Amino acid sequence: MNIIIVGCGRVGSQLAMLFSQGDNNVVVVDSNPNTFYNLGREFEGSTVTGVGFDEDVLIRAGVETCDVLAAVTDQDNSNLMIAEVGRKLFDVPYVLTRLYNPNRESAYLQLGLDFVCGTTLVAEEMYSKVLAAHGKYVESIGDFEIMRFALDLSDKETDNIAVGEIERDHEIRIVAFERKDDSLSSIPTKDSILYQGDTVIACVRSDLLEDFSTYMTG
Numbered sequence: 386m387n388i389i390i391v392g393c394g395r396v397g398s399q400l401a402m403l404f405s406q407g408d409n410n411v412v413v414v415d416s417n418p419n420t421f422y423n424l425g426r427e428f429e430g431s432t433v434t435g436v437g438f439d440e441d442v443l444i445r446a447g448v449e450t451c452d453v454l455a456a457v458t459d460q461d462n463s464n465l466m467i468a469e470v471g472r473k474l475f476d477v478p479y480v481l482t483r484l485y486n487p488n489r490e491s492a493y494l495q496l497g498l499d500f501v502c503g504t505t506l507v508a509e510e511m512y513s514k515v516l517a518a519h520g521k522y523v524e525s526i527g528d529f530e531i532m533r534f535a536l537d538l539s540d541k542e543t544d545n546i547a548v549g550e551i552e553r554d555h556e557i558r559i560v561a562f563e564r565k566d567d568s569l570s571s572i573p574t575k576d577s578i579l580y581q582g583d584t585v586i587a588c589v590r591s592d593l594l595e596d597f598s599t600y601m602t603g
Contacts, residue, residue, distance in 0.1 A: 391437030549575030
């Protein structure tokens with residue numbers, strides 16, 4: 386993936402290292418070049434000095450071919466502007482923001498922004514969310530993520546699978562599903578059959594999210 390991380394403080398630098406070690410193309414942006422020392426010698430990405438919501442700076446960072454934009458500065462207003470520029474001007478497929486003030490949470494929800502609140506933020510949580518970006522993050526509860534996604538069986542030998550089989554093999558819980566053609570919505574049993582493209586709500590343990598993400602799309 387091509388990933389831009391704006392903000393190179395403690396969280397931004399840790400997030401950059403996680404993705405850099407995962408064979409991704411990572412660019413870190415910060416207005417203070419001294420913060421790049423936080424990345425350490427093992428960082429394999431690149432850096433750009435500048436204001437993260439400046440269009441020219443983002444273009445230099447590669448936003449036009451970017452898959453993920455993470456705004457993790459220490460200013461809510463800056464993060465919001467970065468996210469809006471990335472979404473509305475450059476159509477970045479997945480934008481994630483850091484939120485410090487929980488009182489602004491409703492505003493972020495109304496704008497349709499995916500975010501992690503600064504009171505509970507850890508770099509690993511953002512890493513898991515981006516890995517599952519082709520699904521829809523709903524909520525974090527302790528060590529678990531609630532995800533809403535369209536079931537992808539394109540790499541399997543069949544276009545259907547039993548709920549019990551997925552739950553057994555991936556240690557998750559399917560909470561609800563809806564047929565692709567809207568013909569059925571249900572709280573499933575282990576014998577319920579899911580088909581390619583069905584919308585699924587599932588509870589997934591955070592450390593297993595990367596492995597399970599092969600079932601998620603759109």
